[in-house]
Amino acid sequence: MKSVGIIVNPAAGKDLRRLVAFGSTATHSEKINAVVRILRALAALGVSRVRIAPDPTNLGQRAIEASGEGLESMDAACLELPWLLGSRSDTERAAALMCEQDFGCILVLGGDGTSRAVASHCGDVPLIPISTGTNNAFPRMLEGTLAGMAAACVVRALAGEEALQRAPMLRLLADGEEVSHALVDIAVIDTLDSGALAVWEGHSIRELFLAQARPDSIGLSAIGGCLTPLEPGCGEGLHLQLGEVDDPGCTHVTAPMAPGLVVRVAVCECLRFTRRAAVCAREGVFAFDGEREMAIDNKRRWEVAYDPMGPRVVNVEQALALGIERGLFRDEILPRAQQQP
């Protein structure tokens, strides 16, 4: 049986948007509780080996210690990494190691940015992204116990390819070469610096490329979701150009940019694309999955490519349904014994 990995971003759900918007805070204790619930579900369903990515706050070890009785049959420990820097590289190195060791499934607790960091290093290992971040277009709000049960279905080979799906992603190309990527959105922000990373001001967005646009998501992709949603699996991305909010020539869209922050933005142009779309802006900063990261070099030719073959993601509902169908949760002897007077 393959191992299950758990990666928790201790910093997710704590950024500036607690001040400039109304984001809730995912506390350490709540993250530990979520991991405890995952561990207990994995152990209850016979998973033999679990490794948790280490972090400087020792969250994984705390969760193992807090899990109480019931984990004896499972080898649960923190992954060994030589150094922890308290930065994104810790997450990336843990994901790469789990990929190298051929893990069967990785549960990722964080926001869009955390999933992006994992997806870029996990290869084809299936992911279960669980939201503990602020803007959650990629990860979903999932109860840890159920997520753990779904992961057990996957690694015990009861839910195979039929419970997995490829998520689309976006690749940013400079002069035809990939320089970065995003799972949900790439935005051009009218600012000079990446500052505290988060994007929350609608008027600062100049251009938006979306791999998904759902009406029930929050963040930058919600602008597309509230204008013209992309059907899952449609094989197309969305390219929006935004203008000044008082421009009467634009279509005005009201969308949830951040928790409690529903803003009105002006969309000048909206196009679907299947392969590549050119970046029109010549200055500003690129934001990947809602985090400002890289300045535009106006000497280069920038494009965004839509890739339908992004990371493999577990369909939790489907995985659980297959687990039920194939008897993982059923004990044939116990109910009969209970029926005897």
Next chain:
Amino acid sequence: MALGKEQMKLLYRNLVRADHFDKMMMNRIMQGKLIGFYHPGDGAMAAGVGASTFLGDDDILNPHHRAHGLGYAAGRGVDIGRYLAEHTGKVDGCCGGRSSFHWSFPEKKMYGASGFIGWHFCPVVGWGWASKRKGNQMVLMASGDGSYGQGGAHEAMLFAMNWKLPIVFFCENNGMAIHSTISDMHPMPDISSLAQGYGMPAVVIDGQDVFAVAETVMAARKHALAGKGPTFVEAKTLRLREHDVGTPDLARAEPREAAYLEELKKRDPVVLATSRVLAEKVLTQKQIDKIYKDAKAEVEQVEKFADDSPVAQPSIEELLAGVYVA
């Protein structure tokens, strides 16, 4: 709210200056040219610079003790010549050469430090109350993770929240309190989780990123000035050296590994900021070289000022005049 180009340049310049000043203090204490002691800020200067550079002139600033508040002093525009003269016991020191580490600079609304970590929480409530009454003024209360073990921290957060005082509790969390690790001192590694217990908006940011710190504190200041009450900003930082010069660099009773400390240097805020300003074309290498040259010249100027200043030899009357009796 996002920073403009000139703001980024100023932050970078202040960060480089603060880093040079910290290295100056290290050199001097090793040469026996400081009175008292020194708590090096190597690798941890971004938090103070970012937090203080864009405060208003009327805002009250309580600096953190690491690097004896040098990051905050550089950001605030304190005369570093008088700061160094103070640390060398000279008459031109900002407190007449009598305080060393426990300096104050009332002209910049920085009202002193104490050897007792955590002393400042309760005075901060008073400053916050005064700021609220006065309006258009707030308090930045900087301290480390260790100080939140003091009872006064909790009293201050309670009162600040109940009275909606314009205070930003700014915590530099480097995960170490002298020789103790944060896991020995706090049940949860995020100090901001304490503030959440009081219903205070709390954020955690990368304290190595001077731009992220500045942007966050600007937002927190706006929140305070809008009458929305206190906020808590936790800047995760690190400690590259011993707690103070002369004390062994231990985590619990064990020396911290040299290889680990070497790895941490990749997170040096000057290194990170330099790569950012170059990548984002805020500064050219030539402009950066000029900033370094200017910082070096400023250090020479500051040292000359302090060295030329006479040794303070206050009379009994002068000393007594500096004693406050209630």
